[in-house]
Amino acid sequence: xxxxxxxxxxxxxxxxxxxxxxxxxxxxxxxxxxxxxxxxxxxxxxxxxxxxxxxxxxxxxxxxxxxxxxxxxxxxxxxxxxxxxxxxxxxxxxxxxxxxxxxxxxxxxxxxxxxxxxxxxxxxxxxxxxxxxxxxxxxxxxxxxxxxxxxxxxxxxxxxxxxxxxxxxxxxxxxxxxxxxxxxxxxxxxxxxxxxxxxxxxxxxxxxxxxxxxxxxxxxxxxxxxxxxxxxxxxxxxxxxxxxxxxxxxxxxxxxxxxxxxxxxxxxxxxxxxxxxxxxxxxxxxxxxxxxxxxxxxxxxxxxxxxxxxxxxxxxxxxxxxxxxxxxxxxxxxxxxxxxxxxxxxxxxxxxxxxxxxxxxxxxxxxxxxxxxxxxxxxxxxxxxxxxxxxxxxxxxxxxxxxxxxxxxxxxxxxxxxxxxxxxxxxxxxxxxxxxxxxxxxxxxxxxxxxxxxxxxxxxxxxxxxxxxxxxxxxxxxxxxxxxxxxxxxxx
Ligand SMILES: [Zn+2]
Numbered sequence: 001x002x003x004x005x006x007x008x009x010x011x012x013x014x015x016x017x018x019x020x021x022x023x024x025x026x027x028x029x030x031x032x033x034x035x036x037x038x039x040x041x042x043x044x045x046x047x048x049x050x051x052x053x054x055x056x057x058x059x060x061x062x063x064x065x066x067x068x069x070x071x072x073x074x075x076x077x078x079x080x081x082x083x084x085x086x087x088x089x090x091x092x093x094x095x096x097x098x099x100x101x102x103x104x105x106x107x108x109x110x111x112x113x114x115x116x117x118x119x120x121x122x123x124x125x126x127x128x129x130x131x132x133x134x135x136x137x138x139x140x141x142x143x144x145x146x147x148x149x150x151x152x153x154x155x156x157x158x159x160x161x162x163x164x165x166x167x168x169x170x171x172x173x174x175x176x177x178x179x180x181x182x183x184x185x186x187x188x189x190x191x192x193x194x195x196x197x198x199x200x201x202x203x204x205x206x207x208x209x210x211x212x213x214x215x216x217x218x219x220x221x222x223x224x225x226x227x228x229x230x231x232x233x234x235x236x237x238x239x240x241x242x243x244x245x246x247x248x249x250x251x252x253x254x255x256x257x258x259x260x261x262x263x264x265x266x267x268x269x270x271x272x273x274x275x276x277x278x279x280x281x282x283x284x285x286x287x288x289x290x291x292x293x294x295x296x297x298x299x300x301x302x303x304x305x306x307x308x309x310x311x312x313x314x315x316x317x318x319x320x321x322x323x324x325x326x327x328x329x330x331x332x333x334x335x336x337x338x339x340x341x342x343x344x345x346x347x348x349x350x351x352x353x354x355x356x357x358x359x360x361x362x363x364x365x366x367x368x369x370x371x372x373x374x375x376x377x378x379x380x381x382x383x384x385x386x387x388x389x390x391x392x393x394x395x396x397x398x399x400x401x402x403x404x405x406x407x408x409x410x411x412x413x414x415x416x417x418x419x420x421x422x423x424x425x426x427x428x429x430x431x432x433x434x435x436x437x438x439x440x441x442x443x444x445x446x447x448x449x450x451x452x453x454x455x456x457x458x459x460x461x462x463x464x465x466x467x468x469x470x471x472x473x474x475x476x477x478x479x480x481x482x483x484x485x486x487x488x489x490x491x492x
Contacts, residue, residue: 002065012382014275030068031242033234038075039109040090046281050248053278053327055122072125076106079226085202120315131229138224138232142203150265154194156206156220162199175253227258240267246276281331310335317342323385349435351396361408368413372420
């Protein structure tokens with residue numbers, strides 16, 4: 001039986017500002033959309049944290065047996081500077097400064113994004129659609145919103161009429177802003193005067209002559225507003241209403257507020273049942289900013305190539321550090337914090353290796369099932385990873401006491417301890433055992449060396465030595481196999 005049937009998962013819904021029992025629209029299936037990166041620079045460490053949080057959520061939903069369709073977009077057009085409706089497109093600006101094509105910018109930073117997330121062991125989403133790949137869908141939504149009377153055309157650009165929407169609906173339902181406070185962050189540039197009200201936001205922008213990324217539309221040669229792509233892609237792949245929409249806290253307003261308004265007008269229904277927001281990351285107690293030097297790139301953590309850090313930290317130690325904070329809390333990224341987490345991570349991995357050396361007894365002196373339930377309770381309480389990790393450290397204690405024979409465990413309970421411990425550490429938290437990988441790399445090196453020595457012995461017709469190497473390895477459970485391509489080995 002699927003685990004979701006016996007686990008009552010609660011999710012903190014940013015819309016109701018409370019923890020709610022999670023009930024997907026279709027039993028056993030979850031549709032989840034997470035706003036992806038704007039690929040105009042190396043992925044920001046704060047974004048890495050956000051995507052890692054949703055990776056952990058994706059992993060736990062899968063662990064519970066849900067079939068999850070996880071959609072995370074790539075913003076490769078339409079995101080203007082300062083999240084505003086005026087100013088230059090972030091990708092086009094980078095392309096202009098570096099004298100390359102916008103799509104070269106997109107390609108470079110999409111690759112960086114994927115590599116970084118793979119390094120920290122995030123699973124890929126089920127679908128990763130791009131804004132430029134969905135221009136047609138976005139134009140169709142704009143046509144529909146204009147037809148319904150909630151958008152107007154001005155000088156080739158199209159704006160969403162927020163005040164009209166707010167007459168019947170609540171613009172600010174998610175962010176808690178009232179309409180007076182909802183003035184969009186626009187600079188006094190051309191475009192500003194085109195809006196009827198400063199609360200309105202762009203659905204389509206006419207491209208000026210410098211603007212490289214442009215598409216034909218009924219209104220002008222231009223490009224879609226940033227908020228629209230997420231409405232278009234989430235509806236296309238997950239339906240008019242879907243289960244979970246996630247993103248960073250900073251996207252709540254205006255981005256997610258605008259998504260709700262557009263989709264509500266377009267489809268007649270609210271798009272999302274559970275809104276989830278991951279909190280921000282700060283560095284040494286302060287906001288990360290390139291200009292002040294209080295800044296670090298994800299890769300610099302793994303190389304240690306940044307003066308903020310005392311040394312390099314592995315991807316799993318970094319991941320473990322981030323998951324020791326609740327996804328809804330601000331995370332302060334510090335070298336001392338990473339060092340402490342690294343020690344904890346090593347203890348965890350050593351305990352996992354120790355599991356195989358435990359001898360069983362007829363009865364157990366430890367309540368393994370109660371411990372297992374506490375692990376699930378922690379995750380069912382809005383994915384509370386710090387509490388889960390505290391329980392995993394309890395398991396570390398069990399392992400050490402069992403190895404010292406100060407406690408006893410039955411065969412059945414040891415199997416439960418092993419499977420639960422492994423599932424939470426590797427499948428749910430997404431950690432890798434880097435210590436084990438290291439030693440298996442070394443083992444391969446040693447066996448390859450012995451294979452080379454055996455070949456030398458055979459070349460010298462020293463059959464006794466050749467057989468000795470093969471037989472001694474066989475005793476250790478390492479089988480050599482001679483083939484046309486040379487000798488290979490397998491470990492039993
Ligand atoms: Zn979005």
